[in-house]
Amino acid sequence: MTESALPVFDMHPYLWGNPQTPGELPAAAGELLSALGAVAPPAAVDIADAVLPASTLPAAALDALVAAVGADHVRFDHDARVRHTGGFSTPDLIKLRTGDGSAAPDAVVFPADHDEVLAVLAACSVHHVAVVPFSGGTSVVGGLTAARGGFTGVIALDPRRLDRLVSLDEVSRTAVLQPGLRGVRAEALLDERGYTLGHFPQSYEAATIGGYAAARSAGQSSAGYGRFDEMVETLTLATPRGTLTLGTAPKSGAGPDLRQLVLGSEGAFGVITSVTVRVHPKPVSRIFEGWRFEDFAAGSAAMRALVQDGPLPTVVRLSDEAETSVNLADPTAAGSAGTGGCLMITGYEGTPAQTAVLRAGATELLLAHGAESLGEGPGEKWRTGRYRGPYLRDQLLDVGGLVETLETATYWSNIERLKAAVTEALQASLGANGNQSLVLCHISHVYAAGASLYFTVLTTADPDPVAQWGAAKAAANAAIRSCGATISHHHGVGTDHRDTYAEEIGPLGVGILRAVKAELDPEGIMNPGVLVAPGLVA
């Protein structure tokens, strides 16, 4: 099944993915966890039974919201509120699984267009209501939980009614997309016209165009199609102070590139209401294949050669020895023995002539770097299973596992040091309480000067798994900072990374963000606590 043919569905607030195709824990993965000594926790609380705080919105604020979007598009019911509670970090999930809905918004507002978004933000500014832009709801960094302090209430602003492919420019190869459009739906609409966006993050089944832009999403085909922030040509931001429209040419020498200030702003400056993105003729040829490298160093040297000297495949992904050994690149077989060594996946998309040239050049380079071809089998398994990985987390949590991911990026000369430092920090923290852990790693985004590192951690849950993970995560963050790497390659800042991010950009960097926020959002209502500490503005 191609990406554009996947179904669109409403995701459960603490169970990942399509409810029609729930995850199935491979026996081997369950056995692996049992061997680590996991003990199943109490069953997860049904969301209908989650405890939400009373809605505190003042009547005047409600009236203003109703005036902005119409009574039919302001919801206060339990179901709407619980479905806009938190994101998909493991701590967020654990909280909601125990029935703790304290992070629920007081109301959910569904504006129909840019002007209604402006009206909502104006109303919330006047009435001191915090606004959490909430679309796909897939944040894994606490990006969807407003700091309530000082506000009369919190609303979730769900842009799902802004869900159109507005226009397609086949000469410039750009499309104007609305923010509430789900990635799957955007692909389907573009596919009808013969195009693809080429953006396939792990959250593809649920995430939206606005979320991709606000959080600097990176898709699994980033080598071929670029990151989402690289695809955006123009954008419109609705702010409490009005409309900011940016982008007049692919590249400009006229001042700073302010588009890059809005991309990654995570709802803290306003709501992205439109983006113009580059699109590509849909590929008619797709080839995915697997390779085995002796070790991670050999595989990453080959990846570096692919990106520095070319040709660069559309997809390139390298699992380290640990990830390869538990077969994580094939979720249907996770936990069973992998190929040994390190598994690399390469993918080529385009016209038959394009993929032939790419594949021939890349094959020559990989073989010269000592790769052993595993054929198309592992490539297809990865391709068809690539959105299934996160489903396993829910089943692992059910049986007493603690699973979480984190990621970073650095320059090539620093990759080995960073990988070792993060791995050691995680294992030391988790081991301090006597828990055994598996720390798996892969590279899935490469650049001429460096690459991302993506870690998957599996261990047994302590009685307080949120605190347990908090300590491990803090240790990993410290290791990342001590290596001079970035606190996130594509998960974002949210609230979870905020303090480490402040160290990364320094006091003047934080000052810039505060100054921009004060300019666009003088009342500080936009996603307070995300990106920069709350209470610093207004």
Place this chain on the structure above:
Amino acid sequence: MTESALPVFDMHPYLWGNPQTPGELPAAAGELLSALGAVAPPAAVDIADAVLPASTLPAAALDALVAAVGADHVRFDHDARVRHTGGFSTPDLIKLRTGDGSAAPDAVVFPADHDEVLAVLAACSVHHVAVVPFSGGTSVVGGLTAARGGFTGVIALDPRRLDRLVSLDEVSRTAVLQPGLRGVRAEALLDERGYTLGHFPQSYEAATIGGYAAARSAGQSSAGYGRFDEMVETLTLATPRGTLTLGTAPKSGAGPDLRQLVLGSEGAFGVITSVTVRVHPKPVSRIFEGWRFEDFAAGSAAMRALVQDGPLPTVVRLSDEAETSVNLADPTAAGSAGTGGCLMITGYEGTPAQTAVLRAGATELLLAHGAESLGEGPGEKWRTGRYRGPYLRDQLLDVGGLVETLETATYWSNIERLKAAVTEALQASLGANGNQSLVLCHISHVYAAGASLYFTVLTTADPDPVAQWGAAKAAANAAIRSCGATISHHHGVGTDHRDTYAEEIGPLGVGILRAVKAELDPEGIMNPGVLVAPGLVA
């Protein structure tokens, strides 16, 4: 001669380029101008006779500057001041040619390192002295003339003592460069180690690394090596409030990309004191060749196919019919008849295998788009003559010509409309006084979604050529804005484009820049009047 072997020289303040190899006006170009009815103006005033204002710096400010950098590195003499007066826009040149040195700084300060830059900025903040970062001095948009209002004086900060290749990371393929390093010198230093930066703007003989970064320079090989703003991995900015260090990975999902806020800030936020840039193994194979297209539409369609479908050459440049007809791509023959139709230059650099693959693919595509091969002759003429074009301007001014360039960029579907609108606006404005004009255009930077348009205008000078050009430029700016294009693809904002730029980014965009400037430069001393209107900060 390759780029790394070019000499480093001090440029005259109103004569372009290497004083050892002054421009020679091709006879045909002179005849062309005579045919337009040019009348030679008075001879240019020797810079020793230029009239500079008395230096107004208060003694306390001088003492502080001397304390910051040492007495040997603060200069007040006529020569130092006049050599830091204005840039290379035609209005800047005309002013200085008439002996008007009113834009001269009161002093020129030469800090040795980052800490000395910080000390200079701190001293100037305390004493309310405006600071113009001045390195190559090649701004063509009034980027080097501080608004004096409210300040006790103006200094030029010349970073020429920060001129080192600090380090080279051969694994990540990055180099740490200081801002005062001239482009030519950077290439020579990298060449010794087997690398190239690949950045060759028209100002290459004079411009510096810091200027490239501060002004979002785009080089003639941008198709292959990218723009300068795309090459920068990390940077350090000295501001009046301290040091901002940005860049922890090639790409990050941690918040906005603040590097892109500093790139293009044109000295208004601080002084860039270090950049880490990507470098490339120096090419062993270089092939440049010429092509003839029936018309501009056919040529630009071929360019678009090269960048959208590939393979993209390292250099690609298309002259329109008018530019082709006066042979502007070969400055030694400018004014004589060109090839007819539209001339395209393509260049391929890399290993022999890389250039062979690129050239074969591009050749097939170009032939399919109706190109006629002109062989390597026109390609080599362009390559070897490519820095000589601006030399001709001085000779044309001598004989009563008025020559200036301007540039913009837009999306592919808007290219023809923009080109026609700017051409018509220029010709209408210049024709209103009865002057005949030539408006020539080329595309020299291409992107998947759009391209730049670079215009060269030649006409006869009125008695007040600054006012004459001012009117023409205003008409062109209005045409650019009415087409929704950017006011500059790579020349920048400076003071000349400031008002049009404000329209381009809107009041909230200007508000963001003001807020950032107020945060980093609360006294508003940094290049006041550049980028945003003066007096809006502090």
